[in-house]
Amino acid sequence: MxxxxxxxxxxxxxxxxxxxxxxxxxxxxxxxxxxxxxxxxxxxxxxxxxxxxxxxxxxxxxxxxxxxxxxxxxxxxxxxxxxxxxxxxxxxxxxxxxSLGVNIFFELNKNLAKMMSNLAQYKVRLEEIHHTQKLDAPSGTAITLANGIIKNHSSFDKWVLDSKEDNAVPIVAKRIENVPGTHTVKYESDIDFIEMKHHAHNRxxxxxxxxxxxxxxxxxxxxxxxxxxxxxx
Structure with a gap:
């Protein structure tokens, strides 16, 4: 080829x-x-x-x-x-x-959002970390994750970057030297939290x-x- x-x-x-x-x-x-x-x-x-x-x-x-x-x-x-x-x-x-692992992560994210949809006590937060040369923020991967939550959770209709709004999935974007890519989805209540993470070791x-x-x-x-x-x- x-x-x-x-x-x-x-x-x-x-x-x-x-x-x-x-x-x-x-x-x-x-x-x-x-x-x-x-x-x-x-x-x-x-x-x-x-x-x-x-x-x-x-x-x-x-x-x-x-x-x-x-x-x-x-x-x-x-x-x-x-x-x-x-x-x-x-x-x-x-x-x-x-990434094959990230695409599996996308599907897990959608399924978890469906399960959490009626549990209002859990607040969601999405974080992405990339190398300092990355030009866009949030990452496309973070946006895909956020849209997966929006489509499968009854509480959200948009995402926001580095802020909080009602009915919005909050995304935190960080840039750190030599980090290929880490994405975390976290649902937290007053008594516990559920966290999913994908971390890339390299490109x-x-x-x-x-x-x-x-x-x-x-x-x-x-x-x-x-x-x-x-x-x-």
Whole structure:
């Protein structure tokens, strides 16, 4: 499989190592301003920056190249990407986190929210910690977790960052040097608390998930999620 890496930072380099170990070829390594022919690739993996993600995705879809995007902070254009994918009969996956463990964590989070929905004595709090180079806050993973709570718990209709509001899931975002990613969901009452946590030791889990998604999407048409790739949820 010939892979285009759209974004060749730390994640791009981690994906490259995993892909090579799994027998694939890296035919494009692109950063902002790089000139390339996307049709040289069988599939593209985008871990770029928010300002260019939609442009990268559009270029792939317009040229019949399936695209996996792990860039966050660009989702105001997500519906446009979906419409373009459907128009071009392409293949597209966007995920806030490609880690296999995190996607299992997403499903556990939804189920716990359903169980806690009628227990008003428990107050929820969501915390995310990432390295200081991360550009967006809260993380896309934290937003996915918050939306999972909102959709499955009767008390919430939005999330808020670093504040508290009625009917809102509070998210605390921290930036600490050399932390790949830690996410915690906590329900606390006056007598006890329930806590779920996912802690990434390094970037390899994110990279492996992205490569597995790229392998899976070849030959398919449509807009998919990691639940489709992993057959969960």
């Amino acid at each position: 010939n892979i285009a890496l759209l974004g060749y930072g730390k994640m791009g380099k981690a994906i490259e190592q995993i892909a090579l170990k799994r027998g694939h070829n890296i035919v494009i390594k692109a950063d902002v301003g790089t000139t390339y022919n996307i049709t040289d690739a069988d599939v593209a993996i985008d871990f770029s920056i928010p300002s260019v993600a939609f442009s990268n995705i559009s270029k792939c879809l317009n040229n019949g190249v399936p695209v996996i995007s792990g860039t966050t902070g660009w989702l105001e254009d997500y519906d446009n990407a979906v419409a373009l994918c459907n128009e071009k009969k392409g293949a597209f996956i966007s995920a806030s986190n490609f 390899e889990g994110f990279a492996l998930g992205a490569v597995i998604a790229a392998e899976w999407i070849i030959g398919k048409t449509g807009v998919f999620t990691m639940n489709d790739v992993l057959n969960i949820g």
